[in-house]
Amino acid sequence: MAGVTAAPASRSSAASYAPGAAFIFKKALISALVALVLFSLMIGVRTDAGPDGQLTYWTRFGDLAAMVATVFGGSIVVELLRQWWGPVGTVRIVPPSVQSGLAVARRAIAPLLLVFTFLVPVIFYNERYILDLGILVLTYVMLGWGLNVVVGLAGLLDLGYVAFYAVGAYSYALLATNFGFSFWICLPLAGILAAFCGVLLGFPVLRLRGDYLAIVTLAFGEIIRLVIINWQSLTGGPNGVTGIPRPTLFGIPLTPGDDGLAAMLGIEFSTTHRIVFLFYLILALALLTNWVTIRLRRLPIGRAWEALREDEVACRALGINTTTTKLTAFATGAMFGGLAGAFFATRQGFISPESFTFHESALVLAIVVLGGMGSQLGVALAALVMIGGFELFRGLEQFRMLVFGLAMVLLMIWRPRGLIGHRAPTVFLHHNQAISSDLVKEGHG
Amino acid sequence: MSGDCILSVDRLSMRFGGIVAVNDLTFSAERRKITALIGPNGAGKTTVFNCITGFYKPSGGSLKLTHGDGREIQLERLNDFRISKQARVARTFQNIRLFPGMTALENLMVAQHNALMRASGLTFLGLIGAPSWRAAEKRAIDLSKLWLERIGLLARADDAAGNLPYGDQRRLEIARAMCTEPALLCLDEPAAGLNARESAALSELLLAIRADHGASILLIEHDMSVVMEISDQVVVMDYGVKIAEGTPRQIRDDPKVIAAYLGADEDEAIAVMESGT
DSSP, X not given: XXXXXXXHHHHHHHHHHHHHHHHHHHHHHHHHHHHXXXXXXXXIEEEEEOTTXXXXXXXXXXXXXXXXXXXXXXXXXXXXXXXXXXXTTSOOOSOXXXXXXXXXXXXHHHHHHHHHHHHHHHHTTTOHHHHHHHHHHHHHHHHHHHHHIIIIISOOOOSOTHHHHHHHHHXXXXXXXXXXXXXXXXXXXXXXXXXXXXXXXXXXXXXXXXXXHHHXXXXXXXXXXXXXXXXXXXXXXXXXXXXXXXXXXXXXXXXXXXXXXXXXXXXXXXXXXXXXXXXXXXXXXXXXXXXXXXXXXXXXXXXXXXXXXXXXXXXXXXXXXXXXXXXXXXXXXXXXXXXHHHHHHHHHSOBOGGGGSXXXXXXXXXXXXXXXXXXXXXXHHXXXXXXXXXXXXXXXXGGHHHHHHHHHHHHHXXXXXXXXXXXXXXXXXXXXXXXXXXXXXXXXX | OOSSEEEEEEEEEEXXXXXXXXXXXXXXXXXXXXXXXXXSTTSSHHHHHHHHTTSSOOXXXXXXXEOTTSXXXXXXXXXXXXXXXXXXXXXXXXXXXXXTTSBHXXXXXXXXXXXXXXXXXXXXXXXXTOHXXXXXXXXXHHHHHHHHHHTTOGGGTTSBGGGSOHHHHHHHHHHHHHTTOOSEEEEEXXXXXXXXXHHHHHHHHHHHHHHHHOOEEEEEOSOHHHHHHHOSEEEEEXXXXXXXXXXXXXXXXXXXXXXXXXXXXXXXXXXXXXXXO
16 A cells, blocks of 8 residues: 555656756756857967968867866756755755755754864964954954844844944943953943944934935944044044053953963963964854844844834834834844954954945945845855955955955855845744745845 | 724824815724724725824824723824734734744734733843743743634644735734734725635634624725624725714615715615615
8 A cells, every 4th residue: 555655656756857857958958059159269269360460270179178068067067056955946856865964964054163163273273374364254253143133134224334343443442542441341331332323323214214224324334434533532533543452361461471371371371372362252252142143033022123124014013113123123233243343453452444444334244145134154154255265265366356256246146045045933833944035025124 | 872982983084185085084983893994995994094003193083992991092192003002903904914934923923022022021031031031932822822723824833924825814914913912903804805715714703803802893894795794883985984884784775885886876876776676
C-alpha cells in the first residue's frame, strides 16, 4: 500500500525537475548565443595597425570558444544558485537532501561567525592589520544594527545617521578632555545625549514620509557636522579634538607604567593588548546592541515598530501612538549610534568633523539595505562584505571603487531584498517559519 | 429610541471645501445591538465612519459615546489613536489593512499593544524579562489563540497575513479589532468580496461577537442578505443625509429607500412596488 502511494509522489516530483532543467539549459544556450554574437567581433577578430600603418587583423577563435563556454557554464551555475537561494515559491530543482543540508548550514552561520569573531584576536594576535580591520568591521556592524532599528524595523529612512555617531564621539571627547570623566561614565552619557538628539530630529519629521523624510534627515546630518565645524570655542572646529583619553579596563589603564594592566598581571607590556582590548570592547558593545534589538522585537514596542512599517493607518486604528513609536525608534537607533561614536573617539584618540561626512551615513545605510532590512545576521554579513570586501579589493588600486560598485549592483540584482530577505516572526504557536520578503513592506518613511 | 445608546450622533456635518459629504446627520446606535449604515455608493457612509474613528475631524455636530459604566466621551474631541485607546472604538477598513508581512498571530498581538505596553513596564520590565511581563505575554497569546480559533485560523496562526485567502483576511481583521477589546466595533463593508458561504459565516461570527462579548456593532454593508439577517436597526443615507431609519423590515418596504437605490423618484418607486405586489 505504501509503495503504491509513494510511486506517484516520486514521479510527480521527478516531473517537476524536468521543466526546471530544460529551462536552465535553454537559458544558458541563449546566453551563450548572445555571447557568441557579441564576442565574435570583440574577441574573435583582433585588429591592429601593421608595421607600415596598414590595418592588420588576426583571429582568436580559441579564446572566443573559451569565452562562450564560460558564459554557458556560468549561466547554468548562476541559475542553479538562484534556484537554491531563490525566494519562496520558485520551482526548486535541488534535491531535498541538499536543501536540508543548506538549511543546516544557514542556521550554523550565525554561531560559527560569533565563535570565529571571539577567536580573531587569538588567531591573528600578531597581525595588527587584521585586528584593526576587525575593529573597523565590528564598528560598522554595530552602526548597522543601530540603524536597522530605524530603517529595517520601523521603516523610517534615515540618511543622517552619522549625526548621532558624531554626537556620541564628541560627547565622549569633550566630557573626557574637559572634565576628565572616565570612558565608562561617558559611554552611557554619550548614548543618552545621542538618543536625545534622535528625539530632537524625530519631532520635526513625524509628519514626513518617504523622500521628504530622507531629505530632512540628510539635512540634519549636515547641520550637526556644520555646527561642529563652526562652533570653534567648544569643538575646536575643523582642527577637531585631540588627546582623547584611551579607555581603561574599569580604571586600570593599558599603559606600560607600574599601575598598568601588564604590570599588575606581571606580563610584559605590548601595544597589542590595547588593540585586543578595543576589539573585545566593540564586540561587547555590538553584541549588546544585537541583544537589545532582538529583545525589543519581541516586546510590544518592537512589534509596534514593525506594524508601523507595514501600515501606519492600521496602527492608529488599533490605538498605537505613532508619535511615540516613531520617536522611540529614532531614539533607540540614535543611542546605539552614540555608543559606537564614543567607542570611535576613544579608539582614534583624535576626532574631527571629517570623520562624520555623508559618506558614512550612506555606507551604514548601504550595509542595512544590502544585509536585508530588519535581519540582524544579514546586517553583520553585509558589514563584513562592505568593509572587509572593500579592503580585499585594495590590490586593484584605482579600479577598486569600480569593481566594488559592480559587485554591489550584481548583488542587488541577484538579491533585491538584501542578503537575508526573509523576516523571522517574533512569536509563533506551532512552527517558526520565515516570511517571504515579497510580503514584508519596506515602510513609507 | 432613547434606550441604552452607546453612540449618539447629533447633527454631524463634514465638509471638504465646498463639498458636503455628510449633512446634519442624527442617529444613534444601541448597546449590544447591531446597527447597519447603508446607502448607495457615495452616500457618505465611510465619511461618517472616519469621523467616528477619528480619521476626520467633523466640521460640525457631536459624537457622544456612552460606556456601560455611564462614562461619556465626546469622540470629536479625541483624535487619532486615542479613539481606540481611550474611547475603545475599534474599526476595520473597506480595503483590508492587515500587516501583511507579519503572521496572523503577530497581527493579533499588535492589536493588544496598549495592554502589553503597560504590562511590560513601558518596555523596561520586558527587557529584563520580568515574570509579570511573561505572564502578561502568555495571556495575550492565549487571547490571540482564542480569536484565531473563533475565526477558524488556528492552524494558520504562523502564516503571513498577506498569504491568507481573502475571506480569512477579512475575518482576521475583525478578530484583530476585537483583540483591542472594544466597546464599539465599526466594520466597513466586512462582507465585500465574500461569496455566499463566507457571508453566511461572517453573519454568524458577528452575531456571536454580539452575544458572547457584549460588543455593540456599527456596520456599513452593501450585502443586503447580511444586513437584513443580522441588524437590529438600519440607518439609510443618501447624499450625506439620513433618509430612513428603522428595523430591517421597515426599511425593506420604505419607498424612499427603494427610490434612492433605484435612483428614481419616490412616486415611481411606489408605482413599481404596487405593480409588483
